[in-house]
Structure formats: C-alpha cells, structure tokens
Amino acid sequence: MEERRYPEGQGPSQEEMRRSNLEIVTGVTCPFCGCLCDDLEVVIEGGRITNVKNGCAYSLAKYLNYQRERLLKPMVREGEELVAVSLEEAVERAAQILVDSIYPVLYGWSSTSSEAQRLGIELAEEVRGAIDNTSSVCHGPTVEALQELGHPGCTLGQVRNRADLIIYWGSNPLQSHLRHMSRYTIGAVGRWRRGREDRTLIVVDVRKTYTARVADYFIQVEPNKDFELLTALRMALMYEEIEQERVAGVPVEAIEEVAEILRGCEFGALFYGLGLTMSSGKNRNIDAAISLVRDLNRWTKFVMIPMRGHFNVAGANIVFLWQTGYPFAVDFSHGYPRYNPGVTSVIDILSRRESDASLIVASDPVANFPRRAVESLLENPLIVIDPHRTATAERADVVIPSALVGIECKGTAYRMDGVPLKMKKVVDPPPGCLSDEEILHRILEEVRRLRGE
Amino acid sequence: MELLIRNAVVYDPINGIDGERMDILVRDGKIVDSINEMQAKVIDASGMIAMPGGVDIHSHIAGPKVNKGRELRPEDHLRYAERGGRVRRSGVGYSIPTTFMTGYWYARMGYTTVMEPATAPLETRHTHEELNDTPILDKACFPLVGSNWFIMEYLRRGDLEKCATYVAWLLRAVKGYAMKLVAPGSVETWGWGRGLMGIDEVIPHFEITPRDIIRGLCRANNLLNLPSPIHIHCNALGAPGNFRVTLETMRCVEDLSRGDRPSIHIVHIQFNAYAGSDWASLSSGATRLARYVNRHSHVTADLGQVIFTDTTTMTADGPWQYRLHNLSGNKWINHDVEAETGGGIVPYHYRRRNYVNAIQWTIGLEFALQVKDPWKICLTTDHPNGGPFIEYPRVMAWLLSRRARLASMRRLNKTARRRSILESLEREYSLYELAIVTRASPARILGLREKGHLGIGADADISLYRIDPSEVDPSRDFRAVRRSLRRAAYTIKEGEIVVKEGEVVGVTEGRTFWVEAEVPEGVSKEVLSDLKERFEDYYTIRLENYPIEEGYLRRPSVRRTRPEAWVV
Structure with missing residues (x-):
C-alpha cells in the first residue's frame, strides 16, 4: 500500500486531489483507544485509505492495515470445517442456536458502537442470557x-x-x-x-x-x-x-x-x-x-x-447502565437484570460450565480468557461477529463478518471521561459486510420469528 | 384511529372546565370536535375523572449524571425490578430507574410529558441517547448555561447580542429546549475547588458576578423570544439563610418581565427557602418567598418537595454536592465538564425524625399552600433529589388533604413540628387546582401550547383516574385518591391507549422537543468566527464534532421562534 506524506500543516492541492481521485475527511474520531482523538484527517485515494494525519502510531497502523486478516464471508461449521454460506443462512443458524439454548452468554461489546450495544442487551433480554463486556477483565x-x-x-x-x-x-x-x-x-x-x-x-x-x-x-x-x-x-x-x-x-x-x-x-x-x-x-x-x-x-x-483501553469500553458500561441499571455482568435468566460480579460475570459463568451457547461480538476471548473458561466456551455452540480473523472466530460454529466502526460504518462511542463522540464512516465496507448493529438487528428479528412472536 | 371517551368528569383548567361530565373525542392523536362514532373505540369513563396528561417541568431522568447515579447505586436497583413483557422491556430502579422503567412508571401515573432539566452541552449526545430509549413520554432537555465560558465572556464585554446568538447556536447544536442556570458562576469556581454563595461575588478570572449572568441570560431569553423562561437553580442552594439569595435572584430581573409570560422560573424552590443561620436554627423561609411570588407576575416556581425515603441527590451544583457529601458522610461522585458546568451525586435518606429533613418537608408544602395563584407553581420533587417521581401521589395527597398532612406530621420531628406553621394552614387543593399544578401550569410555563389541556387541537394526551368526585372527598378519602393517582385507569398518549388499569399495554415512541431560534445573519457570522477561533482552545473536541444532527433524535419535534424585535 502506497503511503503519501505531506509536510506538516499541508495537504495536497485541489488540483492534485482532483487528478488523483483524492478525498480528505476531517474531524474523524479514532476507533482505537479510550482517548478517542477526534481530530484525525483521513486521506482516501480511489476508495482506499492511504494516509492519516494527526493520528498516533497505533491509529495509523489501524487505518492502514484494517483490511488485513479480514473475515469476508459468513460461515457455519460443517463437521470440522467452516463453510461459506449466505448471510441469511448464518443469521438463521445463529438465531437457532440462541433460541435452543437455555443460558447463553453474550460477551465482548467494547469495540463496537453504542447502537450495537443497545441491541445486544435487547437480544440478551430476549433470550434470557447473561451479557458482559470487557470491563469485566479491565476496569x-x-x-x-x-x-x-x-x-x-x-x-x-x-x-x-x-x-x-x-x-x-x-x-x-x-x-x-x-x-x-x-x-x-x-x-x-x-x-x-x-x-x-x-x-x-x-x-x-x-x-x-x-x-x-x-x-x-x-x-x-x-x-x-x-x-x-x-x-x-x-x-x-x-x-x-x-x-x-x-x-x-x-x-x-x-x-x-x-x-x-x-x-x-x-x-x-x-x-x-x-x-x-x-x-x-x-x-x-x-x-x-x-x-x-x-x-x-x-x-x-x-x-x-x-485510563480506559478499548475505544468504546466506557460506552459499554454507559449503555448497560441506562438499559439495565448495572455496568457489566448482567444476567437476564430471571427475566429482569441481575448483577453480581463473580457470579454473573462471564468468566465465572464459563468456569462453572453453566452456559450452553455463546455469542461473541468484537472480542477474542479464546486468546485472552483463562483456560478453563475457554474450554467451556468451546464445548458449546459459539457464534462470532467480528471484522477480523481471531482465535475465537477460527473455533466458532457461526461466523458473521462485520464492518469496522469508525472506518466502514458510523456510530456513537464514549471517551474514557464519558464524553460521547460520533464515529464516522470514511470508506465502504467489503461487499456483503454489514455493521454489528445491522447484524444484531437481523438476529433479533430472527429470534423473535423463531419464537413465534 | 378514533377514540371516544364517554362520561368522564373533566378537569381542564386551561379551558376553564372544572369537573364537568362530558365526552372527549380523539382522532389522529389530537382532540377534535367530531368523530365517526360508529368506528371509534369507546371508553366508558363513568366513575372516572379525566385530566390532560401530566406534564413534569423538572425531573432528572436521562443523561450522564443520571446514569452515573445508576452506576453509583446498585443497592437502589434491588428495591424494585420488573420483568419484561409482550410490549415491555425489563428494568430496575427506584430513585434512578432505567430509561424504560422511567417511561412506564410516568405513564402509569398518567404523565405523558417530562423535561430533563440539566444536561452539560458537551455530553448532551448521551442525554439524547437515553431520551431515545425512554418510551411513551414526550420530552426535552435543558442545556446548562450558567457557567459557560463563551457566555461569561460575552457578558463581561457587555455584548448581549452575541450572547443571545451564541445561546441560539447552542440550543440548535445540542437540540435543547430552554436555558438552565445552576448556581451561576459557582460551578466554574468549583473547577478550582471553591464555590460562591451570594449573587454579587465576583467570579475569579471572568470578572463578572452571578447577577450579571442571570440578568444577561434573562435578557437574551427575552431577545430570542424563547418559549420558556430561564430556569434557575439559585446560588447557595441547601444553605441556611439562602431564602435571601432566592429573593435577590427574583428581584434582580423584576424589570425584565415580558408581559403575561414569566421571565424567570425558580426550580425546586424548597431547597432555596431556608431561613436561620445554621442547621440548628434552620427554619422556613417559605412564607416570605410565597409573599414575594404572590405580589409579582414575572416569576414562577416548582416545589422540589421532599419525601421521606431513601433517594439519590444529583445536581450540576458541584460545590453543594461536595458539602452534602461532607455533611452526610455518604459516597460522592463529582464530574466537572470543561468550559461549561459540573455535577455531583450523593445518596441521601430523608428521615421524619431528623430536624433538618422535617423542616425541609414542611417548607415545600408551606410554599405550595401559601402561593395563592396555582398558575405560578408546579408540582415536582426535583426527582430524584427530593424523592423519586414514583412518589408524586403522596405529594398530591398532602396538597389535597389536610388530614393527609396531619397523618404524616404525627411522626414528624417534634421541634420541627412546633416551629412550623404547616399545621395551621387549612387550605386544601381542589382537583381543579391539582390539575393546574401538575398539567396546565407547567405546560404554560414551558410554552407547550398543545400540552396541558383538552381543547380542540390539543395533543390527545389524557389520563383517566378511577375517582368519582360525587362520592369521594379527596380531603377525607385521601388514601383511596392516592391509590387511584398512583395507577391511572387509562393513560392515552397521542390517541393511543398506553396504560390500562395501571398496567402498560402499549408502548409508543415519544417526541423530543427542541428550539430553533432565529437570529440576524450578521451577528450569527461573528459568533461563528468567535467559535472557530476559540472553541478548540477551550474544548478537547473539534468544533465540527460538537453539534448533534437532528437525525440523532428518534422523533424530533422542532419549535421555531423569532425575535419580536432585535433591539438590545
């Protein structure tokens, strides 16, 4: 990928931009860490990001490499292999797993938009599962x-x-x-x-x-x-x-x-x-x-x-709070929100082998959780929604690729101090990749259809 | 959809209807004068009273501060939890319920419009996210402007035109409805860990006084011709002797009255009606404030009534919350917001036996009973500061019935009871007056012309309660009346039945009101260039990322205003 650098404080001229099909998006909020710097200037050439001004090294690396290791096709597991299927089929399979399960866990949520988090909680309530975000293992x-x-x-x-x-x-x-x-x-x-x-x-x-x-x-x-x-x-x-x-x-x-x-x-x-x-x-x-x-x-x-880590982990706490009253580790098995970290937190549920299915959104627990928890996670049906190939996605039963918030789709995120910022869409997602929000919306609809509501 | 409500005993103060038995006709979400009775759904309201849907002028229901309160108090949520249902989401909470619960509980009590009265502009995107998730209710939010750097700088230079134009820009940027001032100037000084008490102390670094801010923003409000007056949480809130500050605040804008519309609204006046010089000598300043309000037409107020219960106090008044934390020893959240405002949260339990709490309780009621014209006041508890809104029916019973008051006073702190004049006040509100302070008056103060009444063209927000005025005397049967007020027989929102016999049966999406105030183009350009020059020196986000697009609101409803004359 070609990188183009300009002297400090300068961009390409109007003429240069026209000639090379260049576009610069200003005031872009960075979807990397909890700093949520909102002053990035993203240079797009022919639909591809070629440079980022004002960003830190992490930000630059994220914007220039986001296309690597992508998941591009929805897949479901047939025996030992993941087989590409249509999105409808993957959504239906995911919904069926959730409907068949008695106590699913829904985990991740810190690297996606608040809009997706809202739907995740609604889904958790619908299937009476436990929902937890990564603050369970950080703040x-x-x-x-x-x-x-x-x-x-x-x-x-x-x-x-x-x-x-x-x-x-x-x-x-x-x-x-x-x-x-x-x-x-x-x-x-x-x-x-x-x-x-x-x-x-x-x-x-x-x-x-x-x-x-x-x-x-x-x-x-x-x-x-x-x-x-x-x-x-x-x-x-x-x-x-x-x-x-x-x-x-x-x-x-x-x-x-x-x-x-x-x-x-x-x-x-x-x-x-x-x-x-x-x-x-x-x-x-x-x-x-x-x-x-x-x-x-x-x-x-x-x-x-x-010092919050993931760009929207603060948002995960905030959305959980207004919808359920609790910031993480929320259990809906009784039909209303219950909170008891150590009991309703996902690692503890997994370690006690209580769950019988899981939905992981924008997170990679197989690479990060304790061994006992990972074993339990893998024993049961596993659904992954993620833009990237992860250790968890490799072992999943249903994989649905999604668009990256702040690069390929818009949304809301909360800075480490609680200041809300809008995330912009700067380029199109890969063909067929929807936002987490849209995927979760479809799964929720399908769950309701299967349950005859 | 058409709806025919038969035989209700109607209380509709804006149209002067005081307990007349009549039918109410609804079509397409509005009150109309004729419908096709063959097709309409009919509700037999015999034995019920009908009022316009309740309007709450001041209730902290959404936004960063409320949500921090939820985070602070898991123990509050254990007091009440509710499963979801066919149309409902689940939820928890008593003094700081989840957004869904907030919508359902207000609707159950027959309320359909609620104002979130304090949102830091920088964080208002969050407030709108929560308002989007608050079902059924129509709502709006008031941006905090009392310690805003741009405003203070314009006012220091005496540039009222630019100050007003900035306010118009701010309301449009964050989709706000009215201006809210919280302890003007004092919250800025809290950025340095200090506070101001009176309205004539100079704000360090800005070289103006709270009086300048109050007068300046009151004049800006008049200039922009905003639908609602400025809403002010007075300085020195919570401090003994502060009724003088409240009097000074009301006096300082006496000359800025705008015809028959109020120019200043004092929020939760109970918290600013304290006489005495310390906690031991604390007494009621309600009589003196009521006397002033009775004699002046430019001022309105809401009660901020205290209820004896465990609740969560939260205000943008950072210095006061810190004092309350030190007084009570309870846990404390503080959250200051750059260039704008602050905030604090402290749980608090109001106890009957506590002298100070008992005096607070008497003050709210003394004020409500001594203001002669109910059109000047609104019923609130400053939810959740004085008590949760779920407990409003208790306040209504105290207003309707002296017996209810005496029953509550039996177990009151004896010294407080002896020092208070409440026992001697014999006034009891009629149901008509109750409809004024819970519907008509707040709607009128807010300038919501389609709310708070049941005339032709009004929004069909209607509450029906199972109270038969020919058989029930609210003064004597206050317990039965209180039960009925807690759970409406029917709540109708824009023509849809949302509550039946106290249960939520339909969930609709409410609107979010905001104000677009027209300003002359020239001055608007100058303010924009000021913003471009200084915004990023003051804030840690880009100017272009500050405004909230209208599409962000689930169901926006804009109210446009234009100045009568742009004369400064």
Whole structure:
C-alpha cells in the first residue's frame, strides 16, 4: 500500500486531489483507544485509505492495515470445517442456536458502537442470557470501588485547562495511549497552563517505564503493594506517624515529600490503569485511590480518571447502565437484570460450565480468557461477529463478518471521561459486510420469528 | 384511529372546565370536535375523572449524571425490578430507574410529558441517547448555561447580542429546549475547588458576578423570544439563610418581565427557602418567598418537595454536592465538564425524625399552600433529589388533604413540628387546582401550547383516574385518591391507549422537543468566527464534532421562534 506524506500543516492541492481521485475527511474520531482523538484527517485515494494525519502510531497502523486478516464471508461449521454460506443462512443458524439454548452468554461489546450495544442487551433480554463486556477483565474493579465510595472526576478538558499536577499510576500512556499526554495532560496547552513547564508529573509503577523516564518524580512501588503505598500516602497527608522505614519499597521520607506535593498543588489529576485495577487487591486498590483523592479535596482540587483501553469500553458500561441499571455482568435468566460480579460475570459463568451457547461480538476471548473458561466456551455452540480473523472466530460454529466502526460504518462511542463522540464512516465496507448493529438487528428479528412472536 | 371517551368528569383548567361530565373525542392523536362514532373505540369513563396528561417541568431522568447515579447505586436497583413483557422491556430502579422503567412508571401515573432539566452541552449526545430509549413520554432537555465560558465572556464585554446568538447556536447544536442556570458562576469556581454563595461575588478570572449572568441570560431569553423562561437553580442552594439569595435572584430581573409570560422560573424552590443561620436554627423561609411570588407576575416556581425515603441527590451544583457529601458522610461522585458546568451525586435518606429533613418537608408544602395563584407553581420533587417521581401521589395527597398532612406530621420531628406553621394552614387543593399544578401550569410555563389541556387541537394526551368526585372527598378519602393517582385507569398518549388499569399495554415512541431560534445573519457570522477561533482552545473536541444532527433524535419535534424585535 502506497503511503503519501505531506509536510506538516499541508495537504495536497485541489488540483492534485482532483487528478488523483483524492478525498480528505476531517474531524474523524479514532476507533482505537479510550482517548478517542477526534481530530484525525483521513486521506482516501480511489476508495482506499492511504494516509492519516494527526493520528498516533497505533491509529495509523489501524487505518492502514484494517483490511488485513479480514473475515469476508459468513460461515457455519460443517463437521470440522467452516463453510461459506449466505448471510441469511448464518443469521438463521445463529438465531437457532440462541433460541435452543437455555443460558447463553453474550460477551465482548467494547469495540463496537453504542447502537450495537443497545441491541445486544435487547437480544440478551430476549433470550434470557447473561451479557458482559470487557470491563469485566479491565476496569471492573474501578466500578466496584465506585459503587462503594463514589468517584471524584471530570472531563479531560478540565485537566488540560487547569491541572498543574498529573499522576499516572499503574499506567504507561507513552506506550498505551500515545496522545494522552500531549492532547490532555502534561504537554497540552490549556487556558491557565502553558504546557510541560507549568505541570508536575508523578509516575507510580513497578518498573521504570517510558512514561516514568519523563516524570519529575518516579515512585517505584513493589509489585502488588499499591494498596500499602496509597494508605501510607493518606496517613502522611493526615500527618500521622508511619512506623516503618519503607512502605512498598518506598522510603517514608519520599512518601511524606510526595504527600506535600499533592497537598500543595492547585489542581491535581490522578490517571490510573490496569497496573492498579488488576494487581493484587483489585477493587481495594481503587478504594484506597478514591479515598486519597477524596481526602485531597479538603486542601485542594483533585480528580481522577481511569485510563480506559478499548475505544468504546466506557460506552459499554454507559449503555448497560441506562438499559439495565448495572455496568457489566448482567444476567437476564430471571427475566429482569441481575448483577453480581463473580457470579454473573462471564468468566465465572464459563468456569462453572453453566452456559450452553455463546455469542461473541468484537472480542477474542479464546486468546485472552483463562483456560478453563475457554474450554467451556468451546464445548458449546459459539457464534462470532467480528471484522477480523481471531482465535475465537477460527473455533466458532457461526461466523458473521462485520464492518469496522469508525472506518466502514458510523456510530456513537464514549471517551474514557464519558464524553460521547460520533464515529464516522470514511470508506465502504467489503461487499456483503454489514455493521454489528445491522447484524444484531437481523438476529433479533430472527429470534423473535423463531419464537413465534 | 378514533377514540371516544364517554362520561368522564373533566378537569381542564386551561379551558376553564372544572369537573364537568362530558365526552372527549380523539382522532389522529389530537382532540377534535367530531368523530365517526360508529368506528371509534369507546371508553366508558363513568366513575372516572379525566385530566390532560401530566406534564413534569423538572425531573432528572436521562443523561450522564443520571446514569452515573445508576452506576453509583446498585443497592437502589434491588428495591424494585420488573420483568419484561409482550410490549415491555425489563428494568430496575427506584430513585434512578432505567430509561424504560422511567417511561412506564410516568405513564402509569398518567404523565405523558417530562423535561430533563440539566444536561452539560458537551455530553448532551448521551442525554439524547437515553431520551431515545425512554418510551411513551414526550420530552426535552435543558442545556446548562450558567457557567459557560463563551457566555461569561460575552457578558463581561457587555455584548448581549452575541450572547443571545451564541445561546441560539447552542440550543440548535445540542437540540435543547430552554436555558438552565445552576448556581451561576459557582460551578466554574468549583473547577478550582471553591464555590460562591451570594449573587454579587465576583467570579475569579471572568470578572463578572452571578447577577450579571442571570440578568444577561434573562435578557437574551427575552431577545430570542424563547418559549420558556430561564430556569434557575439559585446560588447557595441547601444553605441556611439562602431564602435571601432566592429573593435577590427574583428581584434582580423584576424589570425584565415580558408581559403575561414569566421571565424567570425558580426550580425546586424548597431547597432555596431556608431561613436561620445554621442547621440548628434552620427554619422556613417559605412564607416570605410565597409573599414575594404572590405580589409579582414575572416569576414562577416548582416545589422540589421532599419525601421521606431513601433517594439519590444529583445536581450540576458541584460545590453543594461536595458539602452534602461532607455533611452526610455518604459516597460522592463529582464530574466537572470543561468550559461549561459540573455535577455531583450523593445518596441521601430523608428521615421524619431528623430536624433538618422535617423542616425541609414542611417548607415545600408551606410554599405550595401559601402561593395563592396555582398558575405560578408546579408540582415536582426535583426527582430524584427530593424523592423519586414514583412518589408524586403522596405529594398530591398532602396538597389535597389536610388530614393527609396531619397523618404524616404525627411522626414528624417534634421541634420541627412546633416551629412550623404547616399545621395551621387549612387550605386544601381542589382537583381543579391539582390539575393546574401538575398539567396546565407547567405546560404554560414551558410554552407547550398543545400540552396541558383538552381543547380542540390539543395533543390527545389524557389520563383517566378511577375517582368519582360525587362520592369521594379527596380531603377525607385521601388514601383511596392516592391509590387511584398512583395507577391511572387509562393513560392515552397521542390517541393511543398506553396504560390500562395501571398496567402498560402499549408502548409508543415519544417526541423530543427542541428550539430553533432565529437570529440576524450578521451577528450569527461573528459568533461563528468567535467559535472557530476559540472553541478548540477551550474544548478537547473539534468544533465540527460538537453539534448533534437532528437525525440523532428518534422523533424530533422542532419549535421555531423569532425575535419580536432585535433591539438590545
């Protein structure tokens, strides 16, 4: 694929665009991570994406390689092999599996549009299954801690305009959310902050990450000791005496120094990632972090924002909430929404071998779930809706290829701070590939038809 | 489809009908004067009263803040859950029900129009997603404008024309219906962890006062000739002694009255009617506020009545929610929105035995009973802040019946009971007055001409309750009346029967109203160029991605307004 590069701030001339059948779509929202940068300029030549301006390396890679490893034909399993069939046939087979099942699980949802998520929940209710999204395995502990204590937060623009102190805890944005620091935090120019020189950066991590290397203060916490460190910081803030010389591998003097920096800032923001949510302690770590931020509001303004991964995982929580009251792990087996993470979360259902079919949308659990859960998943009929060939799709009984949200079809997505953005369609999907929304709509119709409604 | 409702006892205050037995004719979703009676479906409404469908002027039912409340409170959802049915989706929730439940429960009570009164413009796409998923009801949302940077900057420069034009642009961009001010200026200062109490404190960095914002936006509202007045959540909400701030707020726009239409609507006035200097000396400021409202025609208010129950408080007033978190020790969500507003959520349990809660309860009712003209007030609980909307029938019973009030006062905090004048207030609302404060008055304040009445041409939104006024005396039989008000015998939305005997039997899609205000082209261009210049300095999204296309609303209904004269 040919790449065309232009000098910074310049695009092709009108003449050049006309001659080469060039089109540039501006204000495109990137469907990669929870930053949801909405300033991409996508260059299209003859119906193909040839360049992306403003995007990070991940974004560029996604836009330039999205056509690789695609699923192009609906398939159903005949014996050992997946055989190409018509879309109608695949939809009918999927609907039949769901109708025949007593307790299906519907999982994924974080890399698709809110419109598709809405229909997924309606389908789960219709077939009385359990529905869960990937926050079950990423920021689920954040939600559980929020339910205990609340969550003092804000939108990213507040941080850009006001924050003079930024903390990344268990998060390495220079390798995970590449534009986070330049667009929203350390490097961004805001109304009252000129950029890097006006802001202090503290990084807490178990190793010296790329982000840690540019920090003003790096605190190396012993693995799985985040809770202890957060608690010690809270004690230092309250001027309580800490008996130990070191907590979580950090000298007490350093902890006390950091506590003073936190107390003395004008506007502080704590960003935290899976290093905090998924290390030992899980939701208790987040409890401690929320308590710290809440305490800091006695002296100054302090907020926190989780570093969400998939571009619409925040949206999955949000749509689940308004439709069912709960953010993930929702069970409809009784006909109404029930929520009990650890019981109604999909890994636990699978590990207990309770489900008898599954529908996976825009996710690859075979590659990511614990072995017991994967075994259980594969024992039963498996339906996959995904644009790409994945380990899960390879093992599925029904595969329906879909269009990529934000590239080949439109939709709504929610940024990590809850700001909703529209995703644009910039090129046509492969022939015959529909959006997740449209596929789910057809399955739902077919399920209702089969059930005689 | 045609519908004939026979023999109902009708309360239709806008048309002056006070309990007359008559028929109501419906065709194609409208009230008409003749139908083909042979083909029409007939409802025998003997033994029932008929009112226009209920209109709620202020109820937090959708959007980011409500949804965060749902996230915060799984324990709330355990209180009530409901299976889906042939036409219904399932749902859960009491003080923050899921969107489907919200639609069904309002319809069950005979309500058909509800306003979501606070949405951060930046996040209003989310609000519309939820409104799309709220069945049956007609609805609209009010963008928050009280701490908006563009507005504050235009007002600092005294540029009212541009301020009004920006408001028109904003309403069109986010598909909003009216302006909502929450603790003007104070929410901006909360961005730095501080707040403002009075309306004459200067907002740091912006060098104007809340008074300037209130007056400026009231004048902008008049200039644009918007259907509804500005809706204001006054400064110092929740603080003892704040009734003075409320008085000042009403006074500061006295000269901006626009004929017979109100120019300012005070939302949930109960929370801003506190006298006294601290919690121990807290007392009611309701009488003084009612006296002011009785003497002035430019102001209307809704109650924000407190109900004794466990609920979830949520407002854009970030500093107040933080204070409530510190007062109650309950869990706390905060969510500030760049260049616009903020928000906070704290669960709260109002208890009869608690002195402060008991005083709050008396204040709402004292105000409702002392304002002589019911056309100036609307019944609300500021759902879910004072209590969930599901409990409205309890408030209705307190208004209709002194016995109901005394029954509730028996177990009230004794000191509060002694200090309150509520026991001495003998007024009882008639069913006609109840129809005013729950239908006619909110529809009129909102400028919804086809709502809140049953005249020819009105939307056929009708509620029938099994109450026979010739046999039932609401004052004495308040329990029976309350039961009937909880579950309508029939609710009809745009001519379709959606509720029968308190059960949802039909689910329709409601409309979302929004306002397109015409402004002169010249000034419009200037504002657009200001936006192009500064928007991306203030926000973290592109200007082109901010507006919400009309197609995003499932069933949009635009109301166009034009200025009477563009004179500043």
